[in-house]
Amino acid sequence: MEVLSYFFDLFIHLDKHLHEIIRDYGLWTYLILFLIIFCETGLVVTPILPGDSLLFAAGTFSALGALDPGFLFLLLAVAAVLGDTVNYWIGHFVGPRVFHQEQVRFLKKEYLLRTHEFYERHGGKTIIIARFIPIIRTFAPFVAGVGSMSYGRFIVYNLAGGILWIGLFVMGGFFFGNIPLVRKNFSLVIVAIVLLSVMPGVIEFLRQRAQKKNQRFEVEN
Numbered sequence: 001m002e003v004l005s006y007f008f009d010l011f012i013h014l015d016k017h018l019h020e021i022i023r024d025y026g027l028w029t030y031l032i033l034f035l036i037i038f039c040e041t042g043l044v045v046t047p048i049l050p051g052d053s054l055l056f057a058a059g060t061f062s063a064l065g066a067l068d069p070g071f072l073f074l075l076l077a078v079a080a081v082l083g084d085t086v087n088y089w090i091g092h093f094v095g096p097r098v099f100h101q102e103q104v105r106f107l108k109k110e111y112l113l114r115t116h117e118f119y120e121r122h123g124g125k126t127i128i129i130a131r132f133i134p135i136i137r138t139f140a141p142f143v144a145g146v147g148s149m150s151y152g153r154f155i156v157y158n159l160a161g162g163i164l165w166i167g168l169f170v171m172g173g174f175f176f177g178n179i180p181l182v183r184k185n186f187s188l189v190i191v192a193i194v195l196l197s198v199m200p201g202v203i204e205f206l207r208q209r210a211q212k213k214n215q216r217f218e219v220e221n
Helices: 002-012 014-025 028-042 052-063 069-099 109-132 136-146 151-176 180-184 186-220
Strands: none
Touching: 014 028, 014 052, 028 052, 028 069, 028 136, 052 069, 052 151, 052 186, 069 136, 069 151, 109 136, 109 151, 136 151
16 A cells, blocks of 8 residues: 555656655766666566656756756667567567466566557557557567567667657657646646556557447347
């Protein structure tokens, strides 16, 4: 319960926490941000780490001069691409065994199977689309590694998706995060970003449920 409370506070008051990190750790902040983005995209056991909202907040602080926007973009783009690459190779080597186990320690198999269905439906462009969907973002490169996607094809989607994702949210924070209305309601903006981020996943989930109901109805009739 305390862990959930911590993450809730982290998401809602991301501006305060990031301000404290920058104040207390200075240049080490870049390494901390790098590791968070790398772990969120590179390790299937850490999908709950902040992604979109953290990037927006980091962009906001870069506009204030606390962080260098160019270096921030470059560093986090590398973290995102490297994270997906590591995740791909983990999936390539250990993924097949994971799919055949009923219970997987430290891994929510439901998320894995849902991402697999998403990947089967959308193909290679899933790697780009998934960048903007929490949880799916963490599992997509793993599933690509398990599947038949060649690394040469994967890295093209990985680079495109990583650069687009980092650029959109960091630059979004840089240009819009310090608008007075946004600054005064920063917590609400972060909540809105989180909700908008999960909406595609929710819509996809509801669409699947409706599709399954229709299929059962057709079979019964």
